[in-house]
Amino acid sequence: MSPIQLEIQLVAAVVAVVCALPGTFLVLRRMAMMSDAISHAILPGIVVGFFLTGNLSSPILILGGAATGLLTVVLVEWMRKTKRVREDAAIGLVFSALFAAGVILIARYAGDVHLDTDAVLLGELAFAPFDRLQIAGYDLGPQSLYSTGLVGLLCATFIMLFYKELKLATFDSALCATLGFLPGLLHYALMGLVSMTAVAAFDAVGSILVVALMVGPPISAYLLTNRLDRMILYSILLAVIAAVSGYWVAHLFDASIAGCMVAIVGVQFGILLCVAPNQGLLAAWQRRKRQRWQFAIKMLVIHLLQHEGTPEAERECRVDHLQDHMAWEKPFAENVVSRAAAQRLLNLVGESLELTATGRELARDAIVHR
Amino acid sequence: MEQLLGDYTFRTVALGTAILGAISGALGAFAVLRRQSLLGDAVSHAALPGVGLAFIITGSKAPLILMVGAGLAGWLATVVVLVITTTTRIKYDGALGFVLSVFFGIGLVLLTFIQKYPDASQAGLDSFLFGQAAALVKQDVITIAVLGGLALVVLVLYWKEFKLLSFDPEFASSLVLPVRRLDLGLTTLLVVAIVIGLQTVGVVLMSAMIIAPAAAARQWTDNLGVMVLISMAIGAFSGVGGALLSTTTSNLPTGPTIVLCASGIVLISVIIAPRRGLVWEKIRRTLQSRRLRSEAILLDLFELARKHESFEHPHMEAALLVMHPDASTLRRQLRSLHSKGLISVHSTGGWALTQEGANTCKELMAKRMR
Known part of the structure; x- marks a missing residue:
C-alpha cells in the first residue's frame, strides 16, 4: 500500500465519519432530506466564495457554503410558516432554485476554471492527496484531511457538549422547550453543522454522495440499536468500513471511489435490513412464525381448560375435534399438539388431551391477563 | 423576436420544454397534493443507474431505450422506499434520502465504467446529470410528446379514482377500489413524467419541474381540475420562457433558467394570488x-x-x-x-x-x- 493510497483511504474515512455524526441526528429528527437540500443549496455559496478568494480550498468557502445552507433552512421555515406550501414541497423548491442559481453562476462567470458542474456532483477522492497543505515548506499532508478534520472536530465537540440537549430536542422537542433548552436554536446549530460538513465533504465526494454518507450509515445503525450513543458509534464504524472497503472495490474495478463507497453503504444497509437482530426482515419473519405457534398453543390450552371436567370433555378434548372447533388443518393441529406436549403443557392419553399443571396455569394466565 | 420564432432549432427546443413543463405540471399537481414532492427528487436521481445499465446492455443511446432503463430504475426506487418504510421503523425521509443517494452513487460507478468504453464517447449520457435542452432534436420532442401524451390519457381515464386517492384514500378503500394498485399506477405516471424530462433538464433540477408549477397553481384555486390545468400552463410557460431567455442570452443554460422561471412564478403566486396570497x-x-x-x-x-x-x-x-x-x-x-x-x-x-x-x-x- 503506497502512502498515496493510505492518504486517500484516510481522507475517505474522515469524510465518512464527519458526515455520519450530524447525519445520525438528521435521521432521528426526520429531516434526512434536509441533507439533500443543503448539499445542493450550498453550491451558490461556494461559487460566490470562490469568486471572492479564487481558491477552491479556502476556509471562506466553508463559511459561504454554511451561510447558504442556513439560508436554505430559513427559507424553508419561512415558506412552511406562510402555510401556502407544505414542508416537503418547500424543501424541494428552495434547494432546486438555489442549485439552479449556482449552475447559472458557474456557466456565466466560471466557465473555464476548475469549478465545473461535474465536480459538484461527483467530486474526486483520487485527487485529494495532490492538494497538499504546506506550512513553511513542510508538507503536512492532504489539505482536505485538515478541512474535513476541522469540521469533524467541531461536530464532535458540539455533540459532546450538547449531547443531552440534542437528545432531548430530538426525542421530545416539547419537553425540551418547557425546560428552557431552546430547541429552535439547537435546530439551527445542527443545520449549520450539516451545512459546514456538506461543504467540507463535497470537494472530496460530491454533493449527492454527502447525502449517502449522512443518511446511509445512520439508518443502518438504526436497525441495530435503540440507544442513541450506540447508534452514533455504529454509524461511525459502518462509515469507516464503507470508506476503506469502498476504496479497495474502486481500486479493483478501477471505478469512481466515492461511487463505490456509496455502493458499499447500500450493500451494508441491504445486509442489515435482512439479518439485523430484532429489526431485520429475517428476525421479524422468525418472530412472526414463533408467535403464530405460541398463539395456537395458547388457544389450545384455553380450549382444554374450558371443557376440563365437563360432561362433553371426552368429545371436546380430542385431537381430531380441533379441526372442527378451531378450523385448523389436520397437520397444523397435530403440530400444535406435539409442540404443546413437548413444552409439557398437556399429555396425550390415547386420543384425548389432558392438561398438565403448567398447562392449566398458562391457560388461566392467558384468560385473566390477555 | 420574429427571427427567433422562425428559427427551427429554437422552435424545437421551446416546443419540447413546453410539452415537458405541461406534463410534469399535471402529474406534479398530484405529487404535491399527496405530499410526495420529494419522491420526484428521489426518482430522478435513482434513474441514473437505469440509464447506465440500459446503455451497457444495448449499446444504444436512443432516447427511448435510455428512458425505459431510467423508468425501470426510478420505479424500482419507489418500490424500495415502500419496502423500507413498511417493514422497518425507518421513516419516509430517511428511506428517500438513502435510496436517492445510493442509486445515484451506483449510477456514477456505471458511468465511470462506460467512460472507459473504447469507442463510445459518453457525451449523450452526461447530459442526464445537468440536462441539455439546447440539444433537443425533433426525434426527442416526438418521444416526449408521445410518452407524456400517454401518461395524460391514463390520468384522464382514471381521473375520478386518482382524485379520490389523493384526498381520501381511506374512503377509496372503503369503496373497494384497488387503492394499492391505483397508488402504484399514479406513482408510475409520475416516474414517466420525470423520465421524459431527465435528458432535458437533468436529474437535479427535474424535481423542481414536478414541484414548482403545482405549488404555484395551488395558490390560485381550490379545484383539482383547475389546479392541474393552471399547473400545466405554468409548466409550459416556464419551459418556453426559460428556453427563450437562454437562447437570447449567452452562457445561460436552459434547464436552470427554466427552474428559476418556475420558482419565480411560485414566489409571485404565494404573494399575490387572490384569496390565498400573502x-x-x-x-x-x-x-x-x-x-x-x-x-x-x-x-x-x-x-x-x-x-x-x-x-x-x-x-x-x-x-x-x-x-x-x-x-x-x-x-x-x-x-x-x-x-x-x-x-x-x-x-x-x-x-x-x-x-x-x-x-x-x-x-x-x-x-x-x-
Missing part, C-alpha cells in the same frame, strides 16, 4: 383590525353615554385616550367614524354618538351577544 391576507388583517378598533371606540362612547341622561352627551378625547392610549390612531378612527356620520363633534370639542351611531352600537351588541 398580500391579500395582510390587507384583510389590517382592515379587520381597523374595523374592530373603531367598533371598540364606538362601543366605549356608548358605554360612557349610558352614565348620562342622553346618549348625545359629549365626551372629551382625553376620556377616550384612557381606553385607547395611541393618540394618533384614536384621532384617525374618530375622524373616520365622524365621516360615516356615526358620531358628531360638540361645540365644546367633545365627541357624542349620533342617533345612527347609537343604533349601530345596539346592533353590534346584539350581534356579539349571540
Whole structure:
C-alpha cells in the first residue's frame, strides 16, 4: 500500500465519519432530506466564495457554503410558516432554485476554471492527496484531511457538549422547550453543522454522495440499536468500513471511489435490513412464525381448560375435534399438539388431551391477563 | 423576436420544454397534493443507474431505450422506499434520502465504467446529470410528446379514482377500489413524467419541474381540475420562457433558467394570488383590525353615554385616550367614524354618538351577544 493510497483511504474515512455524526441526528429528527437540500443549496455559496478568494480550498468557502445552507433552512421555515406550501414541497423548491442559481453562476462567470458542474456532483477522492497543505515548506499532508478534520472536530465537540440537549430536542422537542433548552436554536446549530460538513465533504465526494454518507450509515445503525450513543458509534464504524472497503472495490474495478463507497453503504444497509437482530426482515419473519405457534398453543390450552371436567370433555378434548372447533388443518393441529406436549403443557392419553399443571396455569394466565 | 420564432432549432427546443413543463405540471399537481414532492427528487436521481445499465446492455443511446432503463430504475426506487418504510421503523425521509443517494452513487460507478468504453464517447449520457435542452432534436420532442401524451390519457381515464386517492384514500378503500394498485399506477405516471424530462433538464433540477408549477397553481384555486390545468400552463410557460431567455442570452443554460422561471412564478403566486396570497391576507388583517378598533371606540362612547341622561352627551378625547392610549390612531378612527356620520363633534370639542351611531352600537351588541 503506497502512502498515496493510505492518504486517500484516510481522507475517505474522515469524510465518512464527519458526515455520519450530524447525519445520525438528521435521521432521528426526520429531516434526512434536509441533507439533500443543503448539499445542493450550498453550491451558490461556494461559487460566490470562490469568486471572492479564487481558491477552491479556502476556509471562506466553508463559511459561504454554511451561510447558504442556513439560508436554505430559513427559507424553508419561512415558506412552511406562510402555510401556502407544505414542508416537503418547500424543501424541494428552495434547494432546486438555489442549485439552479449556482449552475447559472458557474456557466456565466466560471466557465473555464476548475469549478465545473461535474465536480459538484461527483467530486474526486483520487485527487485529494495532490492538494497538499504546506506550512513553511513542510508538507503536512492532504489539505482536505485538515478541512474535513476541522469540521469533524467541531461536530464532535458540539455533540459532546450538547449531547443531552440534542437528545432531548430530538426525542421530545416539547419537553425540551418547557425546560428552557431552546430547541429552535439547537435546530439551527445542527443545520449549520450539516451545512459546514456538506461543504467540507463535497470537494472530496460530491454533493449527492454527502447525502449517502449522512443518511446511509445512520439508518443502518438504526436497525441495530435503540440507544442513541450506540447508534452514533455504529454509524461511525459502518462509515469507516464503507470508506476503506469502498476504496479497495474502486481500486479493483478501477471505478469512481466515492461511487463505490456509496455502493458499499447500500450493500451494508441491504445486509442489515435482512439479518439485523430484532429489526431485520429475517428476525421479524422468525418472530412472526414463533408467535403464530405460541398463539395456537395458547388457544389450545384455553380450549382444554374450558371443557376440563365437563360432561362433553371426552368429545371436546380430542385431537381430531380441533379441526372442527378451531378450523385448523389436520397437520397444523397435530403440530400444535406435539409442540404443546413437548413444552409439557398437556399429555396425550390415547386420543384425548389432558392438561398438565403448567398447562392449566398458562391457560388461566392467558384468560385473566390477555 | 420574429427571427427567433422562425428559427427551427429554437422552435424545437421551446416546443419540447413546453410539452415537458405541461406534463410534469399535471402529474406534479398530484405529487404535491399527496405530499410526495420529494419522491420526484428521489426518482430522478435513482434513474441514473437505469440509464447506465440500459446503455451497457444495448449499446444504444436512443432516447427511448435510455428512458425505459431510467423508468425501470426510478420505479424500482419507489418500490424500495415502500419496502423500507413498511417493514422497518425507518421513516419516509430517511428511506428517500438513502435510496436517492445510493442509486445515484451506483449510477456514477456505471458511468465511470462506460467512460472507459473504447469507442463510445459518453457525451449523450452526461447530459442526464445537468440536462441539455439546447440539444433537443425533433426525434426527442416526438418521444416526449408521445410518452407524456400517454401518461395524460391514463390520468384522464382514471381521473375520478386518482382524485379520490389523493384526498381520501381511506374512503377509496372503503369503496373497494384497488387503492394499492391505483397508488402504484399514479406513482408510475409520475416516474414517466420525470423520465421524459431527465435528458432535458437533468436529474437535479427535474424535481423542481414536478414541484414548482403545482405549488404555484395551488395558490390560485381550490379545484383539482383547475389546479392541474393552471399547473400545466405554468409548466409550459416556464419551459418556453426559460428556453427563450437562454437562447437570447449567452452562457445561460436552459434547464436552470427554466427552474428559476418556475420558482419565480411560485414566489409571485404565494404573494399575490387572490384569496390565498400573502398580500391579500395582510390587507384583510389590517382592515379587520381597523374595523374592530373603531367598533371598540364606538362601543366605549356608548358605554360612557349610558352614565348620562342622553346618549348625545359629549365626551372629551382625553376620556377616550384612557381606553385607547395611541393618540394618533384614536384621532384617525374618530375622524373616520365622524365621516360615516356615526358620531358628531360638540361645540365644546367633545365627541357624542349620533342617533345612527347609537343604533349601530345596539346592533353590534346584539350581534356579539349571540
